[in-house]
Amino acid sequence: MKSMGVLITYPMSTYLQHQLHNRFTLFRLWDLPNKFNDEVGSIQAVVGSTHVGADRQLIDSLPALEIVSSFSIGLDKVDLDYCKQRGIRVTNTPDVLTDDVADLAIGLILATLRRICESDRYVRNGLWKQNDFKLTMKFSGKKVGIVGLGRIGTAIAKRAESFNCSISYHSRSKKPELKYKYFPNIIELASNSEILVVACSLTDETHHIINREVIDALGPKGVLINIGRGQHVDEPELVAALVEGRLGGAGLDVFENEPDVPEELFRLDNVVVVPHIGSSTVETETDMADLVVRNLEAHFSKKPLLTPVV
Amino acid sequence: MESIGVLMMCPMNSYLEHQLETRFNLHRIWTVPHKTHFLNLHSGSIRAIVGNATAGADRELIDSLPALEIVSSFSVGLDKVDLEYCKEKGIRVTNTPDVLTDDVADLAIGLTLTTLRKICECDRYVRSGLWKKGDFKLTTKFSGKKVGIIGLGRIGTAIAKRAEAFNCPISYYSRSKKPESNYKYFPSVVELASDCDILVVACPLTEETRHIINREVIDALGPTGYLINIGRGPHIDEPELVSALVEGRIAGAGLDVFENEPHVPEELFKLDNVVLLPHVGSGTVETRNEMADLVVGNLEAYFNKKPLLTPVV
Numbered sequence: 207m208k209s210m211g212v213l214i215t216y217p218m219s220t221y222l223q224h225q226l227h228n229r230f231t232l233f234r235l236w237d238l239p240n241k242f243n244d245e246v247g248s249i250q251a252v253v254g255s256t257h258v259g260a261d262r263q264l265i266d267s268l269p270a271l272e273i274v275s276s277f278s279i280g281l282d283k284v285d286l287d288y289c290k291q292r293g294i295r296v297t298n299t300p301d302v303l304t305d306d307v308a309d310l311a312i313g314l315i316l317a318t319l320r321r322i323c324e325s326d327r328y329v330r331n332g333l334w335k336q337n338d339f340k341l342t343m344k345f346s347g348k349k350v351g352i353v354g355l356g357r358i359g360t361a362i363a364k365r366a367e368s369f370n371c372s373i374s375y376h377s378r379s380k381k382p383e384l385k386y387k388y389f390p391n392i393i394e395l396a397s398n399s400e401i402l403v404v405a406c407s408l409t410d411e412t413h414h415i416i417n418r419e420v421i422d423a424l425g426p427k428g429v430l431i432n433i434g435r436g437q438h439v440d441e442p443e444l445v446a447a448l449v450e451g452r453l454g455g456a457g458l459d460v461f462e463n464e465p466d467v468p469e470e471l472f473r474l475d476n477v478v479v480v481p482h483i484g485s486s487t488v489e490t491e492t493d494m495a496d497l498v499v500r501n502l503e504a505h506f507s508k509k510p511l512l513t514p515v516v
Numbered sequence: 517m518e519s520i521g522v523l524m525m526c527p528m529n530s531y532l533e534h535q536l537e538t539r540f541n542l543h544r545i546w547t548v549p550h551k552t553h554f555l556n557l558h559s560g561s562i563r564a565i566v567g568n569a570t571a572g573a574d575r576e577l578i579d580s581l582p583a584l585e586i587v588s589s590f591s592v593g594l595d596k597v598d599l600e601y602c603k604e605k606g607i608r609v610t611n612t613p614d615v616l617t618d619d620v621a622d623l624a625i626g627l628t629l630t631t632l633r634k635i636c637e638c639d640r641y642v643r644s645g646l647w648k649k650g651d652f653k654l655t656t657k658f659s660g661k662k663v664g665i666i667g668l669g670r671i672g673t674a675i676a677k678r679a680e681a682f683n684c685p686i687s688y689y690s691r692s693k694k695p696e697s698n699y700k701y702f703p704s705v706v707e708l709a710s711d712c713d714i715l716v717v718a719c720p721l722t723e724e725t726r727h728i729i730n731r732e733v734i735d736a737l738g739p740t741g742y743l744i745n746i747g748r749g750p751h752i753d754e755p756e757l758v759s760a761l762v763e764g765r766i767a768g769a770g771l772d773v774f775e776n777e778p779h780v781p782e783e784l785f786k787l788d789n790v791v792l793l794p795h796v797g798s799g800t801v802e803t804r805n806e807m808a809d810l811v812v813g814n815l816e817a818y819f820n821k822k823p824l825l826t827p828v829v
Contacts, residue, residue: 310635313629322626341800346621465648480638488656
C-alpha cells in the first residue's frame with residue numbers, strides 16, 4: 207500500500223503520523239509548498255481532525271480522493287453531503303473516545319462546582335496560610351440534564367448516576383429503552399436541570415442550541431458544561447451571562463473560535479476552561495489512530511470499513 | 517440551656533457558631549488572649565467542646581475542664597480527640613458521619629480526574645494564552661484503571677461505587693475483609709499498591725494507620741501509579757511522598773490533606789502532576805450546614821437527656 211497517497215491535514219498526533227508514514231505515502235498539508243503540485247493527483251485519502259477537516263474546496267482539489275478518515279468523532283469539519291454526492295467514503299472514531307470524553311465531562315463538573323482549580327491556585331499562592339477556602343457547591347444528588355443522548359451522553363449519564371444525580375435529557379427523539387426523563391424541548395430541560403451538559407453532534411440544527419433563552423432558563427445557580435463543539439453555544443451570550451452573574455458557572459472544553467478563548471472568562475472563578483482535551487489521553491490517541499489506520503487499510507484492501515459514516 | 521458553656525476550638529463555620537450561641541454560652545477559644553486566665557474563670561461551666569479536624573480535645577485540655585461531659589466534633593475523623601481518655605473519664609463523643617460521605621467521595625473522584633487529566637494545568641494553560649501556541653500534551657485516561665482503596669468504610673464504599681461507573685476494577689485493603697463486598701481484598705497495603713493504578717486513602721487516622729503510606733508502599737505503587745489522599749495528612753510520610761514525586765518515582769498525586777496544615781511542601785508547587793487542595797473534602801454549603809445541624813442536634817440531645825444522634829464514645 208506504500209503507493210497510496212494519504213494527506214494529513216494537521217499535526218494532531220505524532221503517533222498517527224508515524225503509523226501513516228509507515229504504511230502509505232504521507233503528505234502533510236501544512237508542509238505542502240503552495241498547495242497543489244503534481245503529487246496531489248496521487249492523494250486517495252484525507253485524514254482530518256477537529257482542527258482541519260475536508261471541506262468542499264479541499265475535496266475538489268483532490269481528484270483521486272476516495273476516502274476521508276477523520277481523527278475525531280465529530281464530523282462538522284467534513285462536508286458530508288458533498289462526500290456522499292461524490293461517492294467519497296467517510297469514517298470517524300466513535301466508541302474508542304467515549305470514556306475519555308465522558309470522564310472529562312464529570313471532571314469539568316467537579317472542577318467547576320467544587321472549585322478544584324481555584325483551590326489548587328489558592329494553595330499554590332500561599333493563601334491557605336491566611337484563611338480557609340470558601341464553601342462550594344455539592345455535586346452529588348444534583349439534577350443533571352444532558353443534551354444529546356448518544357454514546358457519550360449515555361456514558362455521562364451512567365457516571366452521573368453513581369453520584370446519585372437524577373438524569374434527564376433532550377434529544378432529537380425519545381429513547382424509550384432508557385429510564386431517564388425526556389424533555390421535548392431544551393428550554394424545559396434547562397429549567398429542570400442544575401447542571402446542563404452539551405453532548406450532541408454539531409449540525410445546522412444544533413448550532414447555537416445553547417442561546418440566551420436556554421441560559422436564562424438554566425439560571426443563576428445553574429452550571430453549563432460543554433464537551434461538544436464551541437458552536438453549540440452562543441459564546442458572547444454565555445460570556446455576558448457569566449460576567450453578569452445570570453449563570454452560576456461553566457466548564458468548557460470547546461470554544462467557537464479555538465484556540466481563542468474570550469478573555470473576560472479569565473477573571474472569573476466560577477469557570478473552568480480547558481483546551482479541547484476531551485479525548486487527549488495517550489491511551490485514546492493510540493486507539494483513535496489505530497482506528498483511522500485500520501479504516502484506511504480496510505478501504506484499500508476492498509474490505510468493509512470499520513466505522514463508516516458515509 | 518444558655519448557661520451551658522460550650523468551648524469552640526477554632527473558627528470552623530459561622531452558621532454553626534450562630535446556632536451554638538443562640539442556644540448555649542459559646543466561648544471561642546481562639547479569641548482568648550490568656551488561656552490560663554480564661555480557664556480559671558470558665559472551666560467550671562464548660563460542659564461541651566466543639567472541635568473539628570484541626571483542633572479537638574487532647575488529654576491536657578480535657579484535664580483542664582473538670583465539668584466537661586461531651587465532645588461534639590464538626591468532622592467524621594476523630595484523630596484530634598483522645599478517645600481512650602474520654603472513654604476513661606465517661607465523656608461522650610460524637611462526630612458527623614454520613615452527611616459528608618458524598619462530598620468527600622465526590623472530591624476523591626474530582627482529585628483523581630483533575631490529577632490524571634491535568635485539568636488544573638490545562639485551565640492554567642488556557643488562561644496564560646499558551647493554547648494559541650500549541651495544543652496541550654496528552655494525559656492519562658481514568659476509565660478502566662485499577663482503583664485500590666485503603667479503608668472500605670462509608671467513604672471508601674462511596675468512592676468505590678463512583679469509580680465502578682467509570683468501569684474501574686476495585687480492590688481494597690481494610691483491617692478486616694468485608695465478605696459482603698464484591699471487591700478484591702488484599703491483606704496488605706503493599707500488595708494493594710503493587711496491583712492498582714490509583715491508590716486512594718480513605719481510612720480513619722489511628723496509631724496503626726499513621727504513615728500507612730510509606731516508602732515501601734510508594735515504591736510498590738510505582739512510576740505509573742497515582743496516590744489520592746482524602747483522609748488525613750499523617751496517613752502519608754510526606755517527605756517520602758514529596759521526594760517520590762519530585763524524582764518521578766510515582767506518576768502523580770491528588771492531595772486534600774497534609775501533615776502540617778495549612779503548610780504544603782513548596783517543592784510540590786513546581787510540579788504539574790499534583791493537585792493540591794486546602795482540606796475541602798466536606799467543604800460545600802449544603803454539607804457544612806448539615807454537619808452543623810448534627811453537632812447542635814447531638815448537643816441538644818445530650819443536654820435534654822435524649823439518645824445521642826451519632827455517638828462514637
